Amino acid sequence: MSTSPGPATGPTVIVEASHDTPLVWFDIAIRGGASMDPRGVEGLHRHAALLARRGAGRRERAELDETLDSLGAALDISVTRDAVSLSGLALSRHLDAVIELAADVLAAPRFSEDEHARLLRETPQVLDEIRDDDSALATRWFDWLCCPGHPYGRTSLGTEASLQQIDRATSIALWRREVVADNLVIGLAGDIDDAAAARVVTRLTERLPAGPRPWVVLDGPGEPVRGRRTILVDKPERTQAQLRIGHLSVRYGEPDTAALAIAEAVFGGMFSSRLMQEIRVKRGWSYGAGCALRRSRLPHWFEIWMAAGIDVAGPAVALTLDLFADYAARGPTDEEFDFARSYLVGAMPFHVATARQRMQLAVRDAVFELPAGFTARLPEELAQLTAEDVRLACRRHLHPDDAVIVAVTTAADAQGPLAQAGGGALTVVDHDEY
C-alpha cells in the first residue's frame, strides 16, 4: 500500500493493486459531509452531491447514466456525517473512460435547474421510506435525540422543513468550495498499477478550481443528556419494539480506541457477547442484540440495538440497562478480555483481505484524520492491553445513567411496560413527526 499526503497542494492518494479480476474500484472522499450542513438547512450536502451526479460536462443526466451503464460501470454518490463520497467500479479496460466521467462530476457538474427541483420533490419520498422501515426509523430518531445539538445529530437527509431552505445557488457554492484537490482523499484498488493510478489522479484533479482546503467548522459538541430518558415512537400494529439505547461517547482514534474495541466486543460485538447471550440465547427475546461505538471523525454514539417482541419490550429494556450498568462499572472479566482480544486480532485479516477493503479502510482513516495505517495497526495495540485497561475505559466512556432509549413500537401495547423499565421519563411521539 502506498499512502501519501500529496505535495504541498494535492489530494491524499491511496493505491492498492491486485490483478485477480479485471476490475478497478475507486472511492473519492470529499472531506466535510453532512455534519457541516448549516443549522436549519440539513440535507444540503446530500442535495448538492446527488445533484452533481445528475449531469456533468457535456452530458445531461440521461446521457451520463447511459454512458456509464454502457461501460458496465457504476458511479455512486453517498453522504456520511464526515464526507461526501463518489464511488466507482469499472472494468479495467474502460477505466479511462469512466474516470473522465467521474472527473466531470467533480469539476463540471451541470447543476440543472430541472434536476434541482426534481430532487427537492424526491427527497421527502425517501423520508416516507424511512418511516416505513422500523429499524431505519429508530436510528433516525436516536441520532436526533441522543445528544441534542451535536453535529452528528443532524440528519444527512434533511427534514421536510429544512429541505425547503435548500436552493441551487447554495448547492453550487458548496460544491465549488469543498471540491478542491486539497480536500480530496482518492482511493484506487484492483487491476491498476502505479503509473495508471498517477494518470487517474491527474485526470480527477486537473480541472478542479484552485483553492485551500476549506476549514471544517462545526458547531459545538452538543449537550450530552443527563439522566435517562425514553422516547416511544408510536407506530400502529407493531409486533416488536425496535430499540436503540446509548449516549454520546468518544472519538474513534482516541487513546482508548483499542480498549473500547474490546469493551464493545465483549458486551455486544460477537455472538458470544453478553447481550447476545442474555437477550437472544437465554431468553429468545430478539433475533439479534448488539452494540457499537460508531466510528467517525468526531465523538460519536455508543449504541445498543435489538428488536424485542412487543410483549417483552419492557423487560428487555430493563435487563439491558441492568447489564449496561454492571458492565460500565465492572468491565470485562479476565476471561472475556482474553477471548475478545483473540477474536479481534484474529479477525483483522478478514478486514484487509482484498485490495478494495484495504483501500476503503485507508480512505476512512484519512477522512477521520488518523495517521496512515491506524486501523491496520490496531492488533499491535490490542496486544499491549491489559484487562484493567479495558475496565478503566469502560468506567471512563460508558454512561448507563445518561442513556437515551428510543423504541419504535405501538404505544397502546408497550407504553406501560416501557415506562416501568427504568429508562427515566417516557415521551410518546408519533412516528411521522420527524
Place this chain on the structure above:
Amino acid sequence: MTMSWRLEAEAPAGRGTTARRYRLANGLGLITALDRRAPIVALQTWFRVGSRHERPGATGMAHLFEHLMFGQTENLPPGEFDRLVERTGGESNAATWVDWTYYRLSLPARDLALGIRLESERMQHLVLETGPVESERDVVTNERRERVEDDVDGWLDEQLMAHAFTVHPYRWPTIGWMEDIRALALPDIRAFYRTWYAPNNATIVCVGDFEEPALLELIESHYGGIPPAQLPAIDTVAEPEQTRERVVRAPKPIATDRLLVGYKAPGQDEPDWAVLEIVSTLLAGCPSARLYRRLVIEHEAASSVDAQLTPFRDPSLLRLAVTAARGHSADELLAVIDRELAAMAEHPPSAAEVEKAKALAETDFWTQLADVDGKAEALGHHEIALGDFRKVNTLAERLAAVTADDVARVVRTYLVPARRTVVIAEPEAPDDGEDEA
C-alpha cells in the same frame, strides 16, 4: 490426492484460479479453489435441502436448522461451536433458501482443521433436545416478526410467493408460517436431521489459502467414516402454467403504495432464464434502465423501482418492486409497466441497449469472484441448485449470447398479465378520529 477421492471436474474460477470437484466414496462432494491473497479460508458446507423439501404444516423446518446447527453436539457443549470459531477471529453464519441450506465459516487459514472438525461434528452428532429447540423457536419467531410481520417488504414477498405458486413448495416462506414454526414437533425435527444431514447430500466448498493434498486428507479423516443416508426421492409437484392474473391487496401502516409483481419465469438452468436476466437489467437494473427512467425520473410516479430474477432450480419469478411516490397509486404504476413491456415486446431493443446489459453482467460476474466468500457462494449455489459448479462460467457465456430478438421474444412470452401475480400494500385509511374529540 489420496486414493479415496475421485476427481470429477475442474474449471476456471476467475483469473489464475482453478476450481475442482472431488468426491468421497460415501458421496460427499468437495469443491476447492486456491486463493492465496490473504491468510484466510472460506469453508462452506452446502446441503441439498431447502424449504422445497418441507411439507405443508411443517414449514420453516429447514430454516430452523440454520439455528439449531450452532447448538450442542455430542462432543461440544452449548455455545462451544461459536466460541471456538470466534476465538480464532473467524465468523460463522448460515443461509436457507428454497433449494438449499449452507453453513459458512470464515476462518484464519491456520484454523482450517478446526473448521473441518466442527462441521463434521455437527453433521453427525447434533443434540436435539426440548430446551434448545424451544429457545431457538422463540428466536425464529422474533426473526419472523422483524422480517415479515413488521416489515412491509417481507410481507409483500411472502404474499407474492404464496399466490404465484399454487402447488409447488416454493409457495411457502423459507422462514415458515408462524403457526407452523410454533408447532414443529421434536420427533419431526430429529427425523429431518437424520434424513437430510448426510455426506451424500452435502458438498463442502473451500476457497482460500490452503494446501490441497492436506485438505483432502483432513476432510477424508473427518468425513470418510460417515455412512451415506437413504435420501428420499425428490417428488416435486410441477407448478401448472399460470393462465390468469392474480391480485392481492391489503392495507398497511405505510406512507404510500407498494407494488410487487412477479412474472412466472423458467428455472435458472433453462435457456430463457439468461435472456430474462438481461431483460431484468434493461427494465430496472441500472440508472438508465427503462422502468427506472420512466417511473422515477420522467413521471415521478415512484420513488424506487427494482427488478430481480430469482435464481431458482424450478420455475422462477421475475419480480418488479416499486414504491409509489406521494399522490400516485400502484394501479397507475402497473399501467406504466404494462406500456413499457408492450413496447419492448413489439420493438426489440437496439443492439447497443442489449450490449449495455451484457457489460453490466460482465462486471457482476467478476464482482462475485472478487473475494473468497463470494467465490465460494457462487460455486456452491451453482453446484447445489443447478448440479454443477462449472455453470458459473456457462451462465456468463449464456448471458453474452443473448440477442435483441431474444429479448423481445421472452418479453412476449413471459411478461404478460396472465402469467403474473400482483401484490399491493396500500396506506391504511385515516382512523375515524375518535381520539381527537
